[in-house]
Amino acid sequence: MYLSKFQELKIYITNFTELSRDALHIYAGLALFFIVAFFHYRQLKSKWAIGAVLIVAVTAELFDAHDDLINYGMWHIGASLHDIINTIFWPLLIWLMARFRVWKG
Known part of the structure; x- marks a missing residue:
């Protein structure tokens, strides 16, 4: 089996x-x-923070x-989608909460 450096x-x-x-992830x-x-x-x-997470996850x-x-x-597209979702879910949730000022009341 071939294993890349990554x-x-x-x-x-x-x-x-x-x-x-x-x-x-x-x-x-x-x-x-x-x-x-x-x-x-x-x-x-x-936007840079969430963009960086998305770019790194997809790459x-x-x-x-x-x-x-x-x-x-x-x-294995299903496994890749699973990994992308695992990587971006919490950062996206935090970003959305900060973006729409959920904590500001």
Whole structure:
């Protein structure tokens, strides 16, 4: 089975942290969102923050799709959508709440 450097990195991170891949997607999405929001004028409603999460999630799944095509001859679209949703769900929810001022009363 062919393992790209990206897949090897994911396996290393999974083994090192002993977390499931779903949990890592959630944590990675939240971490990226908060880091970009912090550096973009400390705004949770920053379009850059949610955009960065979306771009990274889709790009990572394109790498996975490439590896799926090489290893299995087909792309597991359902698994990719699952990973994208896991990555962007909480950052998107936080972004929407900040954008529409849910906390301001």
